[in-house]
Amino acid sequence: MIVADDGVIDIRNVTKTYATRDGQCITAVRNLHARIEPGQFVFLLGPSGCGKSTVLNMLAGFEKPTDGEILLSGTPIGGPDSRRTVVFQDVQGSLFPWMTVQENVEFGLKMAGTQRRTRQARANALLSLVGLQAFSSRMPFELSGGMRQRVQIARGLAIDPQILLMDEPFGALDAQTRALLQSELERIWQETKKTIIFVTHDILECVRLADRIIVFSRGPNARVLRDICVPNARPRNPMSGAFSDLTEEIDLLLHTPGTSARLERALNNS
Ligand SMILES: Nc1ncnc2c1ncn2[C@@H]1O[C@H](COP(=O)(O)OP(=O)(O)OP(=O)(O)O)[C@@H](O)[C@H]1O
Ligand SMILES: [Mg+2]
Numbered sequence: 551m552i553v554a555d556d557g558v559i560d561i562r563n564v565t566k567t568y569a570t571r572d573g574q575c576i577t578a579v580r581n582l583h584a585r586i587e588p589g590q591f592v593f594l595l596g597p598s599g600c601g602k603s604t605v606l607n608m609l610a611g612f613e614k615p616t617d618g619e620i621l622l623s624g625t626p627i628g629g630p631d632s633r634r635t636v637v638f639q640d641v642q643g644s645l646f647p648w649m650t651v652q653e654n655v656e657f658g659l660k661m662a663g664t665q666r667r668t669r670q671a672r673a674n675a676l677l678s679l680v681g682l683q684a685f686s687s688r689m690p691f692e693l694s695g696g697m698r699q700r701v702q703i704a705r706g707l708a709i710d711p712q713i714l715l716m717d718e719p720f721g722a723l724d725a726q727t728r729a730l731l732q733s734e735l736e737r738i739w740q741e742t743k744k745t746i747i748f749v750t751h752d753i754l755e756c757v758r759l760a761d762r763i764i765v766f767s768r769g770p771n772a773r774v775l776r777d778i779c780v781p782n783a784r785p786r787n788p789m790s791g792a793f794s795d796l797t798e799e800i801d802l803l804l805h806t807p808g809t810s811a812r813l814e815r816a817l818n819n820s
Contacts, residue, residue, distance in 0.1 A: 555621075555623050555624040556588070556623050557587075557588030557589075557622075557623060557712045557713070557745060558585065558586070558587060558588060558621075558622075558623065558624075559584075559585070559586040559609065559620065559621070559622055559713070559745070559747075560585050560586075560620070560621040560622075560624075561582050561583060561584040561585070561586075561605075561618075561620050562583065562618050562619050562620070562621065563581055563582070563583060563617065563618035563619075564579065564581070564582040564583075564605075564608065564615040564617065564618035564619070564620060565577060565579065565580045565581060565582075565615065565616050565617040565618055566578045566579050566601065566604050566605075566608065566613065566615055566616050567616040576770050577616075577770055577771050578601040578604040578769055578770060578772065579600075579601035579604055579605060579766070579769070579771075579772045579773070580771050580772070580773055581618075581773060582605065582618070582773070582774060583774070584764060584774070584777065586745065586747065586762075587745075588712065588745050589743050589744070589745055590745055590746075590761050590762055591739055591745075591746045591748070591759060591760055591761040591762070592745070592746070592747050592748070592760065592761065592762045592763075592764065593747075593748050593749075593750060593755075593756040593759070593760040593762070593763045593764065594606065594747065594748070594749045594750075594764050594766065595750060595751065595753065595756050595763055595764065595765050595766065595800070595804075596751065596765060596766030596767070596768070596769075596772065596775075596804070597751065597766075597768050597769075597804065598751065599768070599769045599770070600766040600767065600768055600769040600772040601766060601769050601770075601772045602717075602749040602750075602751075602766065603717055603749060605749075606636070606715050606717050606747065606749050608620055608627070609627070609634065609713075609715055609747060610630055610634055610636050610715050611627050611628065611629040611630040611631065611634070612630060622634075622712075622713075632658075632662070632709050632711060633711055633712045633713060634711050634712070634713045634714075634715055635658075635705075635706035635707075635709065635711045635713075635714060635715065636706070636715045636716070636717065637699070637702045637703055637706050637714065637715070637716045637717070637719045638702070638717055638719070639717055639718040639719060639721045639722055640722070641695040641698045641699055641722050641723070642698075644698065644702050645690040645698060645701055645702065645705070646690070647689070647690050647691060649689075649690075650686065650687050650688065650689060651677065651682060651685050651686050651687070651688050651689075651690070651693070651701050652670075652673050652674075652677070652686040652687060654690070654701055654705050655673040655676055655677060655701065655704045655705045655708050656669045656670065656672075656673045656708065657705065657708075658705065658708050658709040659672060659673075659708055659709060662709065669708075672708060673686070673704070673708060674686070676704040676707055676708055677704055679704065679707075679738060679741065680700040680701070680703055680704045680734065680738070681700065681734070682697060682700055682701065682704070685697065694727070695722060695723050695724075695727065696723055696727035696730065696731055699719055699720065699723065699731060700731070700734070702719070703719075703735070703738065707738075707742065707744070711744070712744065712745060713744065713745040713746075713747065714744050714745070714746045714747070715747050716746065716747070716748045716749065717749045718749055718750055718751075719731075719748070720732065720755070721750070721752075728755075732755060732758060732759060733785075735759065736759055736784065736785070740784075748760075753797055753800050753801055753804070754788070754797060756780075756800070757780065757786070757793055757796050757797050757800070758786055758788065758793075759786075760780050761779070761780060762777070762778065762779055762780060763776075763777075763778040763780060763800065764776075764777050764778075765777075765778065765800060765803060765804065775803060775804075776800075776803060778796075778800070780796065782796075
């Protein structure tokens with residue numbers, strides 16, 4: 551049966567409030583709305599503390615909204631499941647250190663009871679997709695940071711999720727490796743047609759890769775400042791006028807003093 555909303559993420563009026571250990575309440579994000587279509591490459595952008603990881607964790611099912619709801623394919627997200635996988639920033643601790651690269655990539659399939667031959671074939675194909683077929687029998691400690699992130703991506707894709715959630719996955723890498731992995735991720739996205747939701751505070755990363763950029767105001771009480779569709783063709787040329795215009799526009803949006811306060815007043819008066 552084909553579900554009309556298959557793969558659609560519908561964020562409906564979501565607010566997330568945390569209780570802190572000293573008995574206070576902190577509202578990270580407030581009244582978020584967004585509809586994310588299957589196959590979109592969406593960036594969540596904003597200053598530190600604006601709630602990007604909070605939103606990603608709710609999408610993963612690690613956290614629940616305090617108010618509102620998030621639907622996936624028409625039903626509320628109740629917890630983590632195999633339709634979504636998460637790639638974390640932590641290049642050191644994110645892989646199982648006692649398993650080879652191949653075993654790490656096969657892990658989710660093994661848990662799902664997939665036969666050995668099938669999971670080996672799938673892991674081989676994915677290691678080839680991320681350019682690591684020659685490293686399948688290495689241990690994680692023998693890899694560079696960029697290679698570990700590629701293994702994480704292959705491991706995330708192994709169970710064939712609809713959605714890949716990425717929380718600053720390249721944040722700890724040097725500039726050159728980061729640029730290389732950005733190109734690779736763009737190619738992987740084009741080949742796999744997965745929905746990717748990518749958290750960053752790097753404007754250039756967004757403008758280089760995104761279909762759509764959801765810009766958050768400063769937190770707490772963060773809201774969506776702008777939801778920008780990026781129509782520019784790929785691969786994008788950072789020297790082009792369209793690229794630098796959009797970069798400048800977002801930079802102004804994030805760094806103009808009082809933007810959040812003005813937004814707050816406008817929303818309260820609307
Ligand atoms: N488990 C928690 N308990 C209490 N407060 C939390 C918790 N997790 C996040 N917060 C608070 O929610 C707000 C948003 O945090 P979050 O980690 O989502 O921001 P972020 O945009 O991902 O920041 P960064 O760019 O620094 O990673 C912050 O004020 C943070 O202190
Ligand atoms: Mg974060």
